[in-house]
Structures are given as C-alpha cells and as structure tokens.
Amino acid sequence: MRSVMVQIPNTPTSADVARLAGVSRATVSYVLNNTSAVRISEPTRRRVREAARELGYVPHAAARSLRAGHSRMVLMPAPAIPVGPLYSRFLNELQWALGRLDYTVVQYGSVGLQGDEAARAWAELRPVAVLVPGAGLGPQGVHVLKRSGARAVVTLGPDRVEGAHALLMDHEAVGQCAGAHLYEGGRRRIGVVVPEEAGLEAYSRPRLAGVRQALQGTDATVTELPLAYTEEAAARLAARLAVPGRESGLDALFAYNDEYAMLLMRALQDEGVRIPQELAVIGADDLMLGRLLRPRLSTVHIELPSGRDLAELVDRAVRDPGGEPEVHRVLGASVVRRESS
Amino acid sequence: MRSVMVQIPNTPTSADVARLAGVSRATVSYVLNNTSAVRISEPTRRRVREAARELGYVPHAAARSLRAGHSRMVLMPAPAIPVGPLYSRFLNELQWALGRLDYTVVQYGSVGLQGDEAARAWAELRPVAVLVPGAGLGPQGVHVLKRSGARAVVTLGPDRVEGAHALLMDHEAVGQCAGAHLYEGGRRRIGVVVPEEAGLEAYSRPRLAGVRQALQGTDATVTELPLAYTEEAAARLAARLAVPGRESGLDALFAYNDEYAMLLMRALQDEGVRIPQELAVIGADDLMLGRLLRPRLSTVHIELPSGRDLAELVDRAVRDPGGEPEVHRVLGASVVRRESS
Incomplete structure (x- = not known):
C-alpha cells in the first residue's frame, strides 16, 4: 500500500490540475483545501480553481482526512424504523447546526448490523465523531471507534457507555x-x-x-x-x-x-x-x-435535546478528545391535558 | 502525497496486525478483505482475525476503495425537510435491499448545498453510486460524480438528467x-x-x-x-x-x-x-x-417505486457502467374514494 493514486480510468488527479495550472501539486493542495497559513496570490488561486473545474477534479475526502489525521465527518446510524415527525425534525436541526460548524453529517444504513459489529463498519469510514441513538453500542464498540480516529462518541439512550459522552434520554x-x-x-x-x-x-x-x-x-x-x-x-x-x-x-x-x-x-x-x-x-x-x-x-x-446544543457538544468533544465524558439528562416530558383524560 | 499511513496516534495499522500475527501485510489484507482468490489456511486466517480484534484494527474503507478502484458506498442526500411515513418506509426498504446486495447506503447531510455544488461534496466520498431524489442535479453534477468514480447516478424526479438513469416521479x-x-x-x-x-x-x-x-x-x-x-x-x-x-x-x-x-x-x-x-x-x-x-x-x-427494484437497478448500473441510461416511470396514483368527496 504505497500510493493513493485513484485507479479509476479518466479520473483527474491533483497532478493533472497542477500541470494545467502550471503550479506545484503542493500549491494545488493548499488552494483547494483553503489553507490560509500559506500565502498564495489571488491570481494563482484563481488559476488552480479554474483548472480543477475544467478537469472536473474533486479532492478525495478520505485522502485529505488521511493527511489531516481526521475528517470532518460526523456519522450517525440511519434509523432502522420509519421515523416520526418529532425525530425527523430533530435530525434536520442537528444536521443544520453541525453544518454551520463545518461538519458533514452522514447517516449510515447499518442494515443487519448491531452493536459493536456495527461500530466496526462505521469505523471504516474514519468519522471524527459518532452519534448513536438508542441502546446497543458497548464499551468495546466505543473503543474500536476511538482507535480508528473518532475523537468523540456520543450516545443518546437510556444508559451511559464507558468512554462515550452520554445524552441520557429516559423514556x-x-x-x-x-x-x-x-x-x-x-x-x-x-x-x-x-x-x-x-x-x-x-x-x-x-x-x-x-x-x-x-x-x-x-x-x-x-x-x-x-x-x-x-x-x-x-x-x-x-x-x-x-x-x-x-x-x-x-x-x-x-x-x-x-x-x-x-x-x-x-x-x-x-x-x-x-x-x-x-x-x-x-x-x-x-x-x-x-x-x-x-x-x-x-x-x-x-422535549428532545436541541440539535444546536448537541452540535456544540460534538464540537467541544472533537476539540478536546481527552476530556472527561460529559453526561446530560435531556428528555423533557410534561402532560398536556385536553379533553380525553 | 506518497503514503496512506494514518497519522492518528495509537491507531493500529495493518503492519501492527501483520507483526502480531507473524504474517506479511499482504496476507493481512487478503484475509480481512475476504479475498477468496488467494489460498490461505484457516489457522492463518484465524490468527490474523484474532490479531486484528486484539489490536482493535479496522480496515480503512477509503484506502480499500482506492486499491479496488471503487467503494461499495451508495450515497443519497439526506432529506432536507422532515419526511412523511410514506418516504420513510421507502428509504428503509431501499437500504435493506441494497444491504442484501452488499452495498452500504449513506445519507449525506447536504445542508446549504444545492445542485452541482452538492454533487462536488458528495464526490469527495467517492461513492460507487449516487441516488438523487428531487430536481436540482444537472448534467454538470452528473459529470463530476462520474469523473470521481461513481459508476451509476440515478435521479428520482420529474425530469431526465443527461448521463443519469432516471426514475421519473410525476407528481x-x-x-x-x-x-x-x-x-x-x-x-x-x-x-x-x-x-x-x-x-x-x-x-x-x-x-x-x-x-x-x-x-x-x-x-x-x-x-x-x-x-x-x-x-x-x-x-x-x-x-x-x-x-x-x-x-x-x-x-x-x-x-x-x-x-x-x-x-x-x-x-x-x-x-x-x-x-x-x-x-x-x-x-x-x-x-x-x-x-x-x-x-x-x-x-x-x-405508489412509490419499490426499494427492491431500485436496488437492482443500482446494481445493474454498477456492473455495467457504460450501459445506456435506463428510464422508468415509477409513480402510481389512484383515487381511494371514502366519505369526504
């Protein structure tokens, strides 16, 4: 395993972009990854972007995350049962809030996989954080995810899981x-x-x-x-x-x-x-x-947890992966009395 | 960009597994990727699997897909609005059917991204197939996805998009x-x-x-x-x-x-x-x-399209990426007359 060159025929590489723009591959990488630490003139940036567009070149998220040491991907298992309007709204708010913090939320269809076995499958995508609703994930699964580079694992369920942040949702x-x-x-x-x-x-x-x-x-x-x-x-x-x-x-x-x-x-x-x-x-x-x-x-x-609060917890945990796991009790319940009772 | 070694401290690599199991890295790769073409004894396979488990080693999906030339990931944009029960059930059936064909479905939270710009973000994950409900993706987006290795792009919307398979859903x-x-x-x-x-x-x-x-x-x-x-x-x-x-x-x-x-x-x-x-x-x-x-x-x-039929279309298209785009009219509508009309 020596090279990350993509083997698909016709797929343009950053080398192609560098050649067309007349710059080095490092410059292509700096420009397309928006590295502000390196000073590159605006005309050069423009030339690189135009070459990338012309060739249809798209940076490879995985290769980039391999270089950076981590991705910006937050992974959640996709719901295995049709979701109600309450949860659907929560998911949308969460995706929006994480998007604002520059994360990408990916819902993984773990059909047929459960608990720690599912965690191994998720780990293959090398997410920077994992949110797990419901019970099922054990300490071993959390360990596998962290060993694979996840900086934060957050469970949303009835119990705490060792090594993970917990939003306790007590039905x-x-x-x-x-x-x-x-x-x-x-x-x-x-x-x-x-x-x-x-x-x-x-x-x-x-x-x-x-x-x-x-x-x-x-x-x-x-x-x-x-x-x-x-x-x-x-x-x-x-x-x-x-x-x-x-x-x-x-x-x-x-x-x-x-x-x-x-x-x-x-x-x-x-x-x-x-x-x-x-x-x-x-x-x-x-x-x-x-x-x-x-x-x-x-x-x-x-009252489900606020998507914005959860997004901020994820971001905090990603920035400080060594911190003590946070535990929050988040599910509010109150009776609305109408006419049927 | 010469090496794909993961830079995260403590993350075990296939070299660690090879060392612990006393085999070559190639053997580790063959065993963990279930390559049946290479004959490896059952005891050796077991030793590799145990070493991987002990170290908490998980293969890197992206690195594997780089070697294979493509992934098994089918990407869909996550719905941007709360979904109704009908669509939620369709999504579940589709995930189940693709899972049976050994694909993984990933729903991508494209908050704030639209059309061809979203396609560029999706392409970074190098999916083997992309399913796009609704309008918005144009021929340029399809092109970007294909240049990045997607073997099949399927739209589910009112119109055909050049280069993509189409399930025409005519509301x-x-x-x-x-x-x-x-x-x-x-x-x-x-x-x-x-x-x-x-x-x-x-x-x-x-x-x-x-x-x-x-x-x-x-x-x-x-x-x-x-x-x-x-x-x-x-x-x-x-x-x-x-x-x-x-x-x-x-x-x-x-x-x-x-x-x-x-x-x-x-x-x-x-x-x-x-x-x-x-x-x-x-x-x-x-x-x-x-x-x-x-x-x-x-x-x-x-009547939404059957998740199973759609999964089979995806698989057909992945196996024959050069084939003519398929076009199917899939939305059935019929009146159920009760008492209010």
Whole structure:
C-alpha cells in the first residue's frame, strides 16, 4: 500500500490540475483545501480553481482526512424504523447546526448490523465523531471507534457507555408522567398499550416501566395491552375493552403515543365507549393531529435535546478528545391535558 | 502525497496486525478483505482475525476503495425537510435491499448545498453510486460524480438528467387524479391547497399543475389556496371559505395531502360546513389516520417505486457502467374514494 493514486480510468488527479495550472501539486493542495497559513496570490488561486473545474477534479475526502489525521465527518446510524415527525425534525436541526460548524453529517444504513459489529463498519469510514441513538453500542464498540480516529462518541439512550459522552434520554419519564396524571384524575385500572411493531420495544418498554413506577405502592393496577397498528387490531382490542362488566374493568389508557391513541380512541368510540367518562385516554408526542379529534386528545409533550446544543457538544468533544465524558439528562416530558383524560 | 499511513496516534495499522500475527501485510489484507482468490489456511486466517480484534484494527474503507478502484458506498442526500411515513418506509426498504446486495447506503447531510455544488461534496466520498431524489442535479453534477468514480447516478424526479438513469416521479399525476375525481363527482369550483412550508414546492407545484391539466377545457375553475400547517391558519382559511354567498363559491378541495386535509376538514367542520354536501375534500398519501375521521377522508393513494427494484437497478448500473441510461416511470396514483368527496 504505497500510493493513493485513484485507479479509476479518466479520473483527474491533483497532478493533472497542477500541470494545467502550471503550479506545484503542493500549491494545488493548499488552494483547494483553503489553507490560509500559506500565502498564495489571488491570481494563482484563481488559476488552480479554474483548472480543477475544467478537469472536473474533486479532492478525495478520505485522502485529505488521511493527511489531516481526521475528517470532518460526523456519522450517525440511519434509523432502522420509519421515523416520526418529532425525530425527523430533530435530525434536520442537528444536521443544520453541525453544518454551520463545518461538519458533514452522514447517516449510515447499518442494515443487519448491531452493536459493536456495527461500530466496526462505521469505523471504516474514519468519522471524527459518532452519534448513536438508542441502546446497543458497548464499551468495546466505543473503543474500536476511538482507535480508528473518532475523537468523540456520543450516545443518546437510556444508559451511559464507558468512554462515550452520554445524552441520557429516559423514556421512563414519559410513562411516569402519563401514569401520575391518570392516577391524579382518579383512575385506578390503567391499561398501557405496547406496540407489536418491531423496533419500538426500546421506547415502549421503558414507557411501560415508567407507568408502573408512578403507580408503585398505590391501589392502582397496570395491564399490558399489545396492539398492532392496524384498524382491525384496534377494533378487536376495543371490542374486548367495551364488554359491559368486563373482567379488566379498565378506566384509563396510556396508548404509547398519539398515533396509537388516535387509532384506539376511534375504535373505542365506534364501540360506544364514552371518552373520557368511561375510559380516559392519553397519548404521547403532542402531534397536532391529536388536537383535531373530538374529544381532543390528551398527550405527553416530549422535549428532545436541541440539535444546536448537541452540535456544540460534538464540537467541544472533537476539540478536546481527552476530556472527561460529559453526561446530560435531556428528555423533557410534561402532560398536556385536553379533553380525553 | 506518497503514503496512506494514518497519522492518528495509537491507531493500529495493518503492519501492527501483520507483526502480531507473524504474517506479511499482504496476507493481512487478503484475509480481512475476504479475498477468496488467494489460498490461505484457516489457522492463518484465524490468527490474523484474532490479531486484528486484539489490536482493535479496522480496515480503512477509503484506502480499500482506492486499491479496488471503487467503494461499495451508495450515497443519497439526506432529506432536507422532515419526511412523511410514506418516504420513510421507502428509504428503509431501499437500504435493506441494497444491504442484501452488499452495498452500504449513506445519507449525506447536504445542508446549504444545492445542485452541482452538492454533487462536488458528495464526490469527495467517492461513492460507487449516487441516488438523487428531487430536481436540482444537472448534467454538470452528473459529470463530476462520474469523473470521481461513481459508476451509476440515478435521479428520482420529474425530469431526465443527461448521463443519469432516471426514475421519473410525476407528481402531476397525483393532482390529475384528484382533479378528475372531483370533476366526475359534479364539482366545478375547485380549491387546491398549496402549503406555505418551505421545501414542499417541489411536490405542491406539480400537484396543482396536475389539477389544472385535468380540468383544462372544461367549465371548472381552479383556485390556489396557500395554507400554513397550523390550526390558526386553517381556522382563518375555513372562516373565509364558510362565508355564506362567498365570492369563491368553492364546492371542492384538493388539500395537497392527508395531513393538510385533516387539518382543514376539522376547521371547516368547526365552521359548520357540511362535508361532502357543501364541500368535497380529498387528500393524498392514503394515511391510515384519514380513515379515523368522520366523514372518512378520500385520498389519492401514491405508489412509490419499490426499494427492491431500485436496488437492482443500482446494481445493474454498477456492473455495467457504460450501459445506456435506463428510464422508468415509477409513480402510481389512484383515487381511494371514502366519505369526504
């Protein structure tokens, strides 16, 4: 492995640019990498840029990062499940904020790869920082990434991982909010919807646990209600819940999020269940559509970390890779009471 | 630029692995890149893999692609606006299908970069294929990507771009469907919602044009209705539309998509407008939530290209980079009539 010359036929190299512009390859490199430390006249800079444009020459990010010792790439795994509007907005804000700090965000499609094995695949791209939402990455994965040149690894999940900065996102708080709200409203037989769709356990389990925590030591009971996101499944569950003198005798539902809540509330209304008189319903995410229903849907408003704050944490960590890992608790949760609870 | 040795302190190199395993660097390279052409005993392979694991050595994707002449990276620009459930599902299927063909999908956050300038930034990562949704990339951008080693460039948008494969996604068809449906239902004064949110023009303009096309030469009129995605804006628009003897005299609405349709339908109902008797409403996207409203929302069902078909097109194009660009018309649109129209 001696040369980094690209082997693709016809691909122009910096040597071609240097020849056309009548300058050295070092000058080409200085100009195209915007090195301000070296004084090069404006006409020469212009000549190099014009030659590069004429030849269609593009610097090789990897070769450049090899020289610089690191890249400006921030890598995130691409979401493996369709994302909701809340997370989609967070991602956009984060990309924008990192872009302003001159980083490039790359979402890596880690299909079929998990945890530390995924970390090895990410490391091959030699990112300067890695952001990992959810659980799964272990200390070994963090180590592999750092050995490969990542100056910062930041996890966004329920727990700290050794060697990594942590934005602790505690979805239990979402369930705690909902559970406490229903209890304070006098409800004692509380059903908690658990989506059957794969990939949502990372959120639904802690939300369920949060409801249990909120009700621990009280006279309230918690019933798990598995539900697939289809009208048919919602109709079946609603029919079971609507039976007069039904065994479960539920008087309240925390429906995982607003989408499941909307689906189930409609099915319950079709069964003649009066909401909230007979059954209180609360969702989570504070989607606008929940306000369009009648009764208006109560919800848990979730505050994701600010994309700008996260971008600044990444930049701080990249500049000071030896610093102590930062730990921040970032997920805010608060009840928005409307008419359904 | 003579050496590709990584300059990051402590980063293990293939030379370290070779030393620990007691083999040549060539052998390390053969084993870790799974080269089957070279016969290497299983014990030696194991020794190399163990040494790599012990040292935390990860091959450098860029260096490997420099040797191979190309990478296995398929690059897509990351969406610049929050994505809906339909596109999110398409992206997931596509990533999965490309993963099965041993490609890695990388979504590049091109914040602030557009068109051919963005293409130059993408080219720095030396992807083997590039998929570009929407308009914006021109022939010059395609050229830059190809000169930098991309074997296939595929656009997903309204028009062909010279040198690129094209999946033609014609959002005019969505508007045509909706317009024809409303006309056949006897409606003649048709309002078309145009979202005020930035980034949606690429879809809303052709949808509006499609409605106009469907109604060309008839006695129907088309009225543009700008609308922001807020309850307040919807209430204002609904109040204007609900005035008795109102100037516009609209009798039907194509509301851009289901989300805007749900928002506006609720506001119209709050104003006492009877749907569909006084005003027919149709959305687009066929979201499940539209079926939960009363009256149930009519919609245009949109068929995105299959992620699997697109993955196969990419693979075909990578294997035969000199082939004639393929052009496919991929967007299906059909009316799902429910109760609101």
